[in-house]
Amino acid sequence: AQTVTQSQPEMSVQEAETVTLSCTYDTSESDYYLFWYKQPPSRQMILVIRQEAYKQQNATENRFSVNFQKAAKSFSLKISDSQLGDAAMYFCAYRTHTGTASKLTFGTGTRLQVTL
Amino acid sequence: DAGVIQSPRHEVTEMGQEVTLRCKPISGHNSLFWYRQTMMRGLELLIYFNNNVPIDDSGMPEDRFSAKMPNASFSTLKIQPSEPRDSAVYFCASSQNIRTSGNTIYFGEGSWLTVV
Numbered sequence: 001a002q003t004v005t006q007s008q009p010e011m012s013v014q015e016a017e018t019v020t021l022s023c024t025y026d027t028s029e030s031d032y033y034l035f036w037y038k039q040p041p042s043r044q045m046i047l048v049i050r051q052e053a054y055k056q057q058n059a060t061e062n063r064f065s066v067n068f069q070k071a072a073k074s075f076s077l078k079i080s081d082s083q084l085g086d087a088a089m090y091f092c093a094y095r096t097h098t099g100t101a102s103k104l105t106f107g108t109g110t111r112l113q114v115t116l
Numbered sequence: 117d118a119g120v121i122q123s124p125r126h127e128v129t130e131m132g133q134e135v136t137l138r139c140k141p142i143s144g145h146n147s148l149f150w151y152r153q154t155m156m157r158g159l160e161l162l163i164y165f166n167n168n169v170p171i172d173d174s175g176m177p178e179d180r181f182s183a184k185m186p187n188a189s190f191s192t193l194k195i196q197p198s199e200p201r202d203s204a205v206y207f208c209a210s211s212q213n214i215r216t217s218g219n220t221i222y223f224g225e226g227s228w229l230t231v232v
Contacts, residue, residue: 037223042225045226050220103149103161104149104161104221
């Protein structure tokens with residue numbers, strides 16, 4: 001079974017600075033997807049960024065980028081120019097690539113505080 | 117495009133009452149997931165469907181929980197009888213299962229359930 005580990009329960013960053021959230025995973029598969037979801041106090045789960053394992057290029061979405069190290073099974077999220085609205089829980093998640101449905105496996109989350 | 121739609125958004129009910137949570141997935145999505153989130157256990161997958169067929173219900177905590185998907189645009193999660201330990205946020209989510217969509221799972225806003 002796949003597992004996802006987020007070793008940082010809490011992180012803090014000053015506004016306008018850069019922060020990196022860590023995520024590692026364990027799998028024996030070669031084809032899969034990785035995601036970062038943001039959960040603000042409203043509890044809505046919002047997709048931040050996704051990475052296909054077969055792609056070598058790291059995904060980017062505006063101020064958000066990932067460092068995907070397939071051999072090391074590492075998938076960190078970098079937030080540049082942090083804003084107050086970035087304060088939230090961030091969940092790393094893994095999904096198998098398959099022709100039929102498969103579930104998302106989540107990490108335990110990292111709570112990000114953004115300070116002035 | 118409409119996202120995943122859940123109802124009710126909030127429900128407070130007395131122990132022993134029946135609770136029904138409803139979900140309309142994104143049109144064209146063929147997989148549907150029910151997740152539960154609590155402080156103690158984090159995000160747990162309860163059950164997921166592919167093409168309206170339950171694929172994995174091993175996360176359903178006990179016989180008091182049941183889920184149905186009578187058609188591609190509607191699903192219910194029922195708790196009968198409800199207990200205080202069922203208090204949680206229940207998320208419905210859906211996805212297409214094709215590589216071009218990145219196999220992304222999109223979440224509804226959640227149903228906050230409080231059992232007193």
